Amino acid sequence: MAGESVISEELNKLLNVEFGPEVYEIEKGMLKKFAEAIEDPNPRWLEEAPPTFPASLVPKELLNKLFNADIPLKRLLNGSSELEYFVPIKAGDVISVTAKLTRLRQVAGAEGPTLFMFTEMTYTNQRGEVAVKGKNTYIKY
C-alpha cells in the first residue's frame, strides 16, 4: 500500500495543462558550450544540436511548479528520459518548448512513499515543424 496520498490538489490541477511556449534562440555558442560540457568533440555539434541538447531547453514554468510543489517529499531524482527526433535542431533555429504533466503515480518505496511525475515536451522550430518530442519522468521521494 502506498499509504496516505502525497499528491496535493496543487499538483493534480497541473495535470494535462499545457505550459509554454518558452522560446529559445539556438545560438552557435550554446551548442558549443553544450558539446564542451558533455565532452563530445564531434565537429558536427558546432552547427547541429547533439542528441541530448533538448535537455537544456528547459520548460521552466512547469518544472518550477513540479519541483517546488508543497508536498512532504523533498528529494528529487530524474527517473527516465525519452527523445524522438523529427527535424535536426540547428544553429539559428528558434525553438518553442511546450510541456505538460501527463500522469502522477504514487508507490510505496523502501523508505516511504515515492511519487513519479510523468511529463511530455514538444520542441517546435521557427517553421512550425515539430523538431523533437520528449518525455521525462521525475521522482520525488
Add this chain to the structure above:
Amino acid sequence: MAGQVYYEDIEAGSEIPALVKYPTTMQLVKYAGASGDYYQIHYDKDFAIANGLPGVIVHGWLTLSFLGQMVTDWLGEKGTLLKLNGSYRGMNKVHEDIICNGKVTKKYTEEDRNLARVEIWAENPQGEKTVTGTVVVTLPSRA
C-alpha cells in the same frame, strides 16, 4: 572513429564500439551551466550527503549524453538517430569510469528505410548498470 557503418554490416547481437568517460566535478559544473540543471546534488557534496546520497552524483542526462555520443560516433555521417531513451537505474559517482555499451537487438526495413534497434547501457566500475535504454536508428545501405 572507424569508417562508416552500413546496414549490411550489422545483425542482431552486433556490438557497437564502447565508449569510456570519466566525469569530474568540474565537468558536472560545466554541464549544470550548459543545461541549466543546477540541482545541488550534482556539485555540492554537503547537500548531496544531506540528501542521503554517497556524494556528488552525475546528472542522468549527462550519462545519457555519453551514450548518445557512443551512438552518433558509431552512426557516422550517414546514419541518423530517430529515438533515444534511458532509464536512470543507479548512480554514477564523479571520478569513476562510466562505460558505455550498445548491442543491436533487431534490424528491419520499414518504408524503404533500413532501421536498427540498439540496446544501450552505462556501467560503473563495479559492473552495475546505471542507465539502460534503447535507440532506434537508420543506417545507409551499400546497395
